[in-house]
Amino acid sequence: MAQAKSSILERSADKAAALTPARMSRSIKGLSDRAVAWWFIAPTIILLLAINIFPLIWAVKLSFTNYKANRLNAVVKDVGLRNYERILTDPDIWLAMQATAHFVFWTIFLQTLIGFALAYLIDRKFRGHAFWTTIILIPMMLSPAVVGNFWRFLYQPQIGLFNYIVTFFTGAEPSSFQMLGSVDLAPWAIVIVDTWMWTPYVMLICLAGLRSIPDYIYEAAEVDRASNWRRFWSITLPMALPFIMLAVLFRGIENFKMFDMVTLLTGGGPGSTTEVASITLKREAFEKWRTGYSSAFAIILFVAVFGLANIYVKALNRVKQR
Amino acid sequence: MADVSLRSVSKRFGKVSAITELSIDIADGEFVVLLGPTGAGKSTTLRLIAGLEKPDQGTVFIGGQDMTTSAPSQRDVSFVFQQYSLYPHLSVRDNLAFPLKSPAHDLNAVQINARVEYVAQLVQIDHKLDNRSTALSGGEMQRVAIGRALVRDPAIFLMDEPLSSLDAKLRGDLRVELKRIQTELGATLLYVTHDQIEAMTMADRIGILNDGQLVQLGTPREIYENPLNIHVAARLGQPTINLLPVQAIAGIKAPDLASIMGIRTEHLDVMDTQTTGTSGAPDAIGRDLPQSDASALDTVAKLDRVEFLGDQNRLHLSIGEHRLVTLGDGDIEYRVQPGSTLHVRARNALYFDEAGNRV
Ligand SMILES: Nc1ncnc2c1ncn2[C@@H]1O[C@H](COP(=O)(O)OP(=O)(O)OP(=O)(O)O)[C@@H](O)[C@H]1O
Ligand SMILES: [Mg+2]
Numbered sequence: 001m002a003q004a005k006s007s008i009l010e011r012s013a014d015k016a017a018a019l020t021p022a023r024m025s026r027s028i029k030g031l032s033d034r035a036v037a038w039w040f041i042a043p044t045i046i047l048l049l050a051i052n053i054f055p056l057i058w059a060v061k062l063s064f065t066n067y068k069a070n071r072l073n074a075v076v077k078d079v080g081l082r083n084y085e086r087i088l089t090d091p092d093i094w095l096a097m098q099a100t101a102h103f104v105f106w107t108i109f110l111q112t113l114i115g116f117a118l119a120y121l122i123d124r125k126f127r128g129h130a131f132w133t134t135i136i137l138i139p140m141m142l143s144p145a146v147v148g149n150f151w152r153f154l155y156q157p158q159i160g161l162f163n164y165i166v167t168f169f170t171g172a173e174p175s176s177f178q179m180l181g182s183v184d185l186a187p188w189a190i191v192i193v194d195t196w197m198w199t200p201y202v203m204l205i206c207l208a209g210l211r212s213i214p215d216y217i218y219e220a221a222e223v224d225r226a227s228n229w230r231r232f233w234s235i236t237l238p239m240a241l242p243f244i245m246l247a248v249l250f251r252g253i254e255n256f257k258m259f260d261m262v263t264l265l266t267g268g269g270p271g272s273t274t275e276v277a278s279i280t281l282k283r284e285a286f287e288k289w290r291t292g293y294s295s296a297f298a299i300i301l302f303v304a305v306f307g308l309a310n311i312y313v314k315a316l317n318r319v320k321q322r
Numbered sequence: 323m324a325d326v327s328l329r330s331v332s333k334r335f336g337k338v339s340a341i342t343e344l345s346i347d348i349a350d351g352e353f354v355v356l357l358g359p360t361g362a363g364k365s366t367t368l369r370l371i372a373g374l375e376k377p378d379q380g381t382v383f384i385g386g387q388d389m390t391t392s393a394p395s396q397r398d399v400s401f402v403f404q405q406y407s408l409y410p411h412l413s414v415r416d417n418l419a420f421p422l423k424s425p426a427h428d429l430n431a432v433q434i435n436a437r438v439e440y441v442a443q444l445v446q447i448d449h450k451l452d453n454r455s456t457a458l459s460g461g462e463m464q465r466v467a468i469g470r471a472l473v474r475d476p477a478i479f480l481m482d483e484p485l486s487s488l489d490a491k492l493r494g495d496l497r498v499e500l501k502r503i504q505t506e507l508g509a510t511l512l513y514v515t516h517d518q519i520e521a522m523t524m525a526d527r528i529g530i531l532n533d534g535q536l537v538q539l540g541t542p543r544e545i546y547e548n549p550l551n552i553h554v555a556a557r558l559g560q561p562t563i564n565l566l567p568v569q570a571i572a573g574i575k576a577p578d579l580a581s582i583m584g585i586r587t588e589h590l591d592v593m594d595t596q597t598t599g600t601s602g603a604p605d606a607i608g609r610d611l612p613q614s615d616a617s618a619l620d621t622v623a624k625l626d627r628v629e630f631l632g633d634q635n636r637l638h639l640s641i642g643e644h645r646l647v648t649l650g651d652g653d654i655e656y657r658v659q660p661g662s663t664l665h666v667r668a669r670n671a672l673y674f675d676e677a678g679n680r681v
Contacts, residue, residue: 219374220407224421224470225395234420238411321454 012041056302063296070289083296093297095272096280102187103194103276104255108248110195115202116244120236122203123210133207140200148264151193155179155265186266186274193261198254202247209243210236242320249312256305277301323510324385324477325350326371331380333366333534340366342534344380348478351508353501355521357557358531364514365404367531368480371512372399384477398426400471404482404514406463408455414466415451418442421474437473444499445469446492460487468496472503478510485520493517497524518558522546530554552678555584561636564590564646568673571621571641579681580673590648592623592637593665623666625658639666 014034031039063083067076087093118136122129139147154162155178163174179189213236221231259278262268268275268283275283281301285294326348333341341363348354356364369375371382373394382390389397400421408417418438422429429437442448445465450458455466468484484500485493501524504511515521521528522542529539530553538550542558549555555563564585568576576583623639623646635650646666658664673681 216403216405216407217409219394220401220403220409220470221420222394223372223374223399223401225398225424225426226420227395227425230423235409235411 059295059298062292063299065292067292067295068289069285069291079292083293084300086293087297087300092272093280096275096277099187099272099274100256100258100276103191103258103274104252106188106191107194107198107255108251110191111199111202111251112244112248114195115199115247116206116240118199118203119206119210122207136203137200139197142197144197144260145264147193147197148261151189151196152180152265155189157181180266181270183270183273186270190262190265190274193265194255194258197261198251202251205243205247205250206240209240212243213239242316245312245316245319249309249316252312253305253309257301323350323475323508325352325383326385326478326510326512327381327383328367328370329381329383331370331377331382333363333370333375333377340534341370341377344534344536346529346536346539348510348512350510353504353511353513353524353526355525355528356512356514356531357516357521357528362531363534364531365482366534368401368482368512368514371397371478372401372480373397374401395424398477400474400476400479402467402471402479402481402484404486406467408463408466408470410454410456412455413451414442414447414453414455414458417455417466418451418469418473421470427474441469441473444472444503445496461489461492464488465496468500475507475509478512479504481511481513483514483516485515485517493520500524518560521558528558530557548680549672550680552582552584552674555672555674559586561587561647563587563672564648566641566644566646570644576671577673577681579675581676582674582678583668584672584674585646585668586670586672587636587648589669589671590646591667591669592639592648592650593667620667621665623664625660625662625664627660628658637664639664641666 014037018033064078064080065076066079066083068074122133122136142150151162154160157163157175157178160174160179162179163177166172166177167174177185179185217235217239218231221235226234257278258276259282262274262276262279266274268279277297278301281294281297284290284297328344328346330343330345331341332339332343344363344367346354356367358364366375370377371384373382373389373392373396377390380390381388384397384399409420412420415438418441419434421427422434422437439448439451442451445468447462447465447469450462455463458466464484464487468481471479471481471484485496488496497520503509504524513520513524525542527539528542528545530537530545532553538545538554540548545554546558549558552565556565564587566583566585568580568583621641623641625637626640626645627638628650629636629638637648637650639646639648648666675681
């Protein structure tokens with residue numbers, strides 16, 4: 001990744017140099033346009049190196065050792081690929097990955113479905129649609145800390161509103177089930193909260209996609225006698241697809257490293273049913289202080305997300321070029 | 323194919339009155355061209371027929387049926403939009419096939435494909451069938467748009483400046499081709515253009531729109547030779563008709579109510595004063611000079627400028643402060659110089675009153 005970054009930087013330096021007006025470049029004596037451009041972006045590069053690239057490289061280095069951050073005086077041994085080996089064969093890690101996959105899949109699925117549907121409705125421009133858009137956006141504007149605590153109350157079996165609403169529709173006793181305390185329900189409780197909070201975000205992106213389809217395309221389709229159904233499938237959906245895919249990418253990356261909401265709602269429990277990868281990582285790194293081991297896990301997660309995102313972006317570009 | 327009628331249709335956009343009390347009857351199989359300055363309401367008229375705009379007043383009949391409130395898909399029209407309106411995410415082939423995939427057609431894939439290829443050849447886009455429709459030049463997009471209209475056999479074709487961004491040669495080819503297709507199919511076609519040659523050669527009748535009103539409707543010859551007012555007279559003719567205030571020039575013998583005289587460029591003859599004098603027999607410079615009709619205009623003008631166009635020259639003349647344009651042979655500049663004085667004489671002048679109406 002470091003290499004990719006620097007080539008991007010180099011390209012932007014060239015671009016900046018090319019864009020510098022001739023008058024300005026002449027007035028800075030003794031420096032070529034390129035050199036000036038480098039001076040301008042140097043602070044950013046240094047900052048990036050210091051807080052992003054350097055720690056990353058350091059983590060890679062630590063991942064090959066048995067370093068423990070709470071025992072600074074202990075002898076650090078090089079263990080080669082042992083950390084990686086142990087992670088990939090550790091059943092707990094695989095459970096955490098499964099929990100993460102479950103969480104990522106269902107949040108994306110629900111948020112895309114509901115978000116697109118809402119965007120589609122809002123795009124009809126019914127009366128008061130601006131007002132409803134604002135209302136729908138509220139959850140997204142709240143802090144995750146507030147949302148987490150707020151939903152803890154809603155999920156309270158005795159006094160929580162959520163259980164009462166479920167009771168209202170199903171007739172089950174409110175205190176007969178615990179959203180956060182039950183092994184079966186806890187993963188879904190988190191999916192529900194994340195969906196509640198982030199569907200508006202997906203809706204916004206989908207709305208941008210729908211608004212980008214010019215009216216005259218629909219007019220042409222109407223004259224060509226396409227039914228509403230066909231207009232949706234052969235115009236609306238394909239033309240909004242790049243935007244939908246972008247929303248999926250953003251939510252996917254975000255939820256792959258989900259930490260705050262899970263910590264606030266269940267802390268990974270009950271048992272380890274909601275222990276997603278980032279929670280496991282935090283436990284290994286800052287509770288068990290296995291710094292080398294957790295560095296290796298972080299690198300694996302990083303490579304996985306980075307690889308998946310890259311494949312996905314390629315697909316996205318193909319869709320856009322179609 | 324069907325006949326189309328508008329009955330005193332009006333359409334406003336906010337404060338702008340785009341169409342006022344427009345009535346027009348287009349017979350089955352007729353080719354009608356709408357001419358008019360920009361903003362006259364030509365596109366709006368087509369959109370009203372297609373059902374993309376709902377009239378504020380009036381009725382739209384297609385095939386004898388009242389379609390005023392019907393949706394576009396119920397009207398069975400095909401439309402070439404001024405801004406092309408191709409489906410950007412589809413290939414040229416899929417764009418052309420799109421209208422055929424409507425359940426109203428009930429064609430199988432083989433039939434659709436055959437039809438698409440036939441039409442693609444017709445509009446000369448068959449070499450780009452698998453391009454994305456956004457990866458085309460403006461002229462190519464326009465041909466796809468025409469093709470997408472032609473794949474169907476609708477009640478009426480509506481075409482909004484369909485040849486405007488093609489080069490002269492292709493435009494000529496497609497003009498002939500379109501007319502041929504229209505005749506062959508017996509298609510009803512309403513066509514908007516700014517191009518006089520298209521209007522004159524293709525139209526059965528030409529309708530002149532101005533300010534949302536239909537000023538005159540008639541055969542190309544009627545419109546050209548017998549315009550109802552100045553506006554219509556100025557629509558046709560290259561260069562545009564010369565307009566002179568009757569009072570301004572001594573010696574003009576005009577009907578009583580006339581205040582403006584219109585002389586088409588081909589009716590303005592020029593003679594060389596050097597060789598003939600003002601009263602001698604005409605020595606034609608531009609072309610053979612027929613006898614003038616009672617010399618409605620018979621005076622001296624200064625030659626300001628000669629524009630060489632290849633097959634002909636345009637002579638810019640001035641009589642006092644009034645400017646005139648006429649045509650001359652391709653080699654006229656060897657005989658007269660800008661600044662020299664010429665004798666001009668008009669034939670077949672048209673006269674208009676203060677309000678611009680014919681007298
Ligand atoms: N959607 C609209 N909203 C508001 N005003 C409109 C709309 N469509 C057309 N108009 C107005 O109606 C009038 C007629 O427009 P129209 O597009 O029919 O002109 P046109 O004859 O096709 O002109 P052009 O030759 O430039 O295409 C114009 O004054 C235009 O500004
Ligand atoms: Mg127009």
